[in-house]
Amino acid sequence: MAGRPDAGTLRRYRRACDYLAAAMIHLKDNVLLTEPLRPEHLKPRPLGHWGTCPGLTLIYAGLDRLIAETGQRTLLVTGPGHGAPAIHANLWLEGTHAEYDAGLSRDGRGLAALVRRFSWPGGFPSHLSPEVPGVIHEGGELGYALATAFGAAFDDPGLLVACVVGDGEAETGPTAASWHSPKFTGSGDGRVLPILHLNGYKISSPTLYESMSATELERYFAGCGWTPLLVDVRGADNPDELLGTALSRAHAHDGGPPPMIVLRSEKGFGLPSAAPDGTPLAGTFHAHQVPLPGAAGDPEQLAALERWLRSYRPEELFDADGVPAPDLLDVPPEPGLRLGRVPQANGGLLREDLPLPDTGMFAIDVRGPGSTDASAPEVLGAWLAELVREAPENFRVVCPDELQSNKLGALLDATPRQFDRAVPGYTEHLGGRGRVLEVLSEHLCQGWLEGYLLTGRHGLFPCYEAFVSIVDSMVNQYAKFLKMSGEVPWRAPVASLNYLLSSDGWRQDHNGYSHQGPGFINQMLTKKASTTRVYLPPDANTLLHTMRRCLASTDLINVVVAGKQGGPQWLSHDDAAVHCRAGAAEWPWAGTGSGAPDVVLACAGTTPTVETLAAAALLRERAPGLKVRVVNVVDLLSLCPADRHPHGLSAEEFTDCFGKAVPVVFAFHGYPSAVHEVLHGRAGSGRFHVHGYLEEGTTTTPFDLLASNRMSRHDLAADAVRRARGWASEGGDIARALVAERDEVLEQSYRDGQDPEGITGWRWPG
């Protein structure tokens, strides 16, 4: 590698990459066209998206030159992940592929393997994926490349994150919001260089950015806070020079709005202008996917394909053994700086443990169950503040403007919200540098955090429970990325993605129905057992232990649901540790004593736990003699059979909690279906009667919200005494009285506009 490769070499390098990409899409044999192309050389199912490939290689080669010239450590985030053939071609030519897989050596054997393995069963997927070196973003589902790129840049001041955004992807909402991200970055962060690749078309239509004039584009991006650099390589003799100049200008940019590049190119350039049947190809949406899909069965298409492939003159680029011409190897930068090798793309290697403070110092002193009140997130906030005071440069909290609302305000006393723009008027807790990023976009929070975690750092995402569903599909994709990463031997574990959902629906009585929705738990249950965890700590000390565990874990998505309102505390710091380790356990002090119970009252979640204990207290009064066991579940997946989930209780542990045949009345935080789902496969799960959110809600009192979903203490107690073994006759009368009492409470709530005392501020009688 010797200095700046000249224009001719770059052009030859791109010819080689474009050839390889086209070959990957169409060929399985005769990959260097050493003999005339015949149908049997073609893949039976040609797959791949050509349209974006030549543009991606133009950018990749341009970045290579920039890196070679400047030594700039650079990570590439490729939004059009379906342009994988181009990235593979570059990775092979730069020698990265061979380093990860000896079968992909930089010779004819490796070349043949690369071409065949693309989009082949057992080979490389058709899109970018964790199997591909240098990749932290798949780009299968569009919209998140730019937010991920910013996530990678935070707290890594020497890093340049180049991010290709396709003009299809640019139409998405999350991308549109992401253009505002520079308002949140500061001098302690790396730089993001977005390259909007405007090739004019998505699958079958022009893009909306294609319809914008140059003036509109400049205004739009300048309005977002960028210095837009427009580069148009359509029909240009010297595309490498045009882009190279812009890249150099961007790299040298100092002060003022940061640079971004709008790169206009023909779609799928290099392709013939039309297919044999006259379908226009180059520069149209017909270039989007496989340009000549019928070549195997149509001699004219076959001939056109051969002409197209030979137009790259592979014989000038590879020797007879398939080894690339020596000058091509001048293009990639030195090995340590190659885009496929940048350590941030395998962030687990860079991951350092967080200096997690001792939880004991922050624990609530709980002398007896229910003897103290506290807000669990408030207690957690103090612990997080201590963590942040250790000044780790590898931890961030992202949140849609809800930290204070979620009672984590203590954190803001330790570190401001980072917002690097002058704001007129009155502010609190705002600064140019801080561990907290608040923006009213769950998409940005999620994308930033994904990029941050995948480059080796740690984080937490506190979110309103109902609105975390905004990122359902992002979580789907992230779970897939984690699952696949776990199957790639060279990928090191990354820190887990941690959610804290503390503005939970049961106490969104004031914000109303739109704020009531616990469906994210169900969403998590569709994932692989290796990927997700769901915790429902019922008080402050269990929350401390749970969050410590989550922040120390790797490669997981942890969902922690813990109500933010002040309420009774149940377990001491030590007891909480034991309880969290167990996942689910009897609370003997809450039941009627040892021996076989007539009914089990089980609960999971802050509010259901309070209601269940209140129900147990009611039953002591109203049904003396009824033998009740109370069980609390903090780790939802402990209910799964052990062969379905690593956290599943053994059959013995499960029986210790729930008996074998006794009815269980289960008060659950979310939709009842989630409990049925985790219980699936446990023998006799038909005896579990689950109360939960029934999708009834509005602005009302907390007790009304519970009662309308049949989750109030009266409903639970009535159900328990009705179902209890041996209470068939007696139980009915007691249950009816309990329901009548519930309705009296409701009547009073409606009259007074609040729940009566004894409901609000209820205390465990001890």
Added chain:
Amino acid sequence: MAGRPDAGTLRRYRRACDYLAAAMIHLKDNVLLTEPLRPEHLKPRPLGHWGTCPGLTLIYAGLDRLIAETGQRTLLVTGPGHGAPAIHANLWLEGTHAEYDAGLSRDGRGLAALVRRFSWPGGFPSHLSPEVPGVIHEGGELGYALATAFGAAFDDPGLLVACVVGDGEAETGPTAASWHSPKFTGSGDGRVLPILHLNGYKISSPTLYESMSATELERYFAGCGWTPLLVDVRGADNPDELLGTALSRAHAHDGGPPPMIVLRSEKGFGLPSAAPDGTPLAGTFHAHQVPLPGAAGDPEQLAALERWLRSYRPEELFDADGVPAPDLLDVPPEPGLRLGRVPQANGGLLREDLPLPDTGMFAIDVRGPGSTDASAPEVLGAWLAELVREAPENFRVVCPDELQSNKLGALLDATPRQFDRAVPGYTEHLGGRGRVLEVLSEHLCQGWLEGYLLTGRHGLFPCYEAFVSIVDSMVNQYAKFLKMSGEVPWRAPVASLNYLLSSDGWRQDHNGYSHQGPGFINQMLTKKASTTRVYLPPDANTLLHTMRRCLASTDLINVVVAGKQGGPQWLSHDDAAVHCRAGAAEWPWAGTGSGAPDVVLACAGTTPTVETLAAAALLRERAPGLKVRVVNVVDLLSLCPADRHPHGLSAEEFTDCFGKAVPVVFAFHGYPSAVHEVLHGRAGSGRFHVHGYLEEGTTTTPFDLLASNRMSRHDLAADAVRRARGWASEGGDIARALVAERDEVLEQSYRDGQDPEGITGWRWPG
């Protein structure tokens, strides 16, 4: 009502509204302050968001004047739905409230009821909601107001849709994408007038739009294709005039980029500058919610609240009986044009049935099961094209650039994609006016369609199955809106929201793991039984009947999953009608004859049906004598017990399908958990062994994708013969042989890069 109200009257009108809004948040009695304010007059739980209220009333009053002057039919979409007190105040003063509810008469009695019922159990929710006249958008979850507004405007050329977007909401991705919507509207559509209400703060931080200079704002919105009109009323003597001038300019605007307004105001103006404890209030984020929440317990706050409320001088605005001063009634326009009364806000009243073509004309001629191949969406596309040729101006198809990919291309021969911008270069099926809207944003598709349906029209949303989860949270909110609407007597039914998911995961073998995800079905199952339906038609004729039913239905969310690839057709048009009516039924021709079966093979979904029939065929060969019944389920919710869902089969019908004790091997399109969930409550559901998507995937062959999820014909047949009654000993050997055969097929697939013939192109032997 006499012409243009003067500035003084407008100001008095706003004083009245602001007073009422503040009263709603804080008071339950003494609502006109006829006596000194005492703690017992206060609501025990003061609720509401003051910060946005005075701005909303400024806008409402400005629109009132514009409407009065011009007679412009106007719908208001309020993004900051938590500013409900302002909207209620205006609805009461304009007399709309009294028309819908005699208890809210425009006098002291009605005023007292209004103030008390806001955020009171059994009263109005704290946010806008379907209970409120004039509302088609709740605004609880932020991000969708602007897309909804555009949806309301399509095909209603006389309508002006004014849309308030808060600067908090403006940070969201869906809103950021929505600013590009004018590129899709044309002369046949109404106009949308966005008003970005820039009051500077969200809950506890400045907004990112607040940090933008006037130049940046102008550039940003001009770049999006608007003519931005900046109005700054901070400290202005004449805010009504400043805004009024902009509204008039916007209304008179003709040609060029459409107008939008950026309205800068102090947050929560009218509030004292600080609370008694020194907390700054007006113009800061502390004005966001309840400004003086501690008034009941703090005499200084109580005094401050009284001073604030009296600063509006209610005695000058309402007479001793609570009747508004006559001049205030000059502000609202004539009754038919009032914002609370615009018929589009109760769109069901405007709904006209679609001219649905006869499905028989488009049906596939199926002489015998499996005798013909077809792509079901292709057949549907022809039927939809015929529907569109009837030129209904009340039907639209929204799609993220996937109509052709989803094999609905025939539709584009009948109507172009509407995209009202000049686009250079080559295009197909694009025009200034058409029934189809394609944009690569599921959020925009969903928001547009919601607005379109709620204003009385019809629509269809074809979407990739895996990516429809992008709108999970929007669907959550829409389901809530429908559920609540159903409880409001004056809301007329609207056309259902219909999804067609035809790019389903089983045939996304080429696009890979990111495109494989059937979780939307699970998402639907968390909803009320009154709200959602899930259909899995297995072939073209069942799809035709299903879609006809969906497009004729009201107030539902219909999810139709039907594979797009060509495949065997099973039912004639008539048989399909019977089958769809049943929801689930035995296919006698596919089983081994009458009598009690040893095992039931059940299936739901295009691909699972093919595999199940192939398994049945395999079993005839490999396990002669095994008695097999085949059942197909087209209506997933028919499996629910009848007391849980209106579509649930009766116990007898269920037994007719599935017997009482026979093992059932169920091949399901989605996650197995969805079937377990709908079966919950059916006696003995433990005998259902569900195969489905196990979250295994990559780019590979279709058969490999099936096998890796244990859903191939061999897996189904092996499971069936193992579990069949009376086949315990014999079944094991047969099953092992089947599994070995599966592995041979896989080996061949890996070698050839495609599935062998006999798998691809398999035919029912008849």
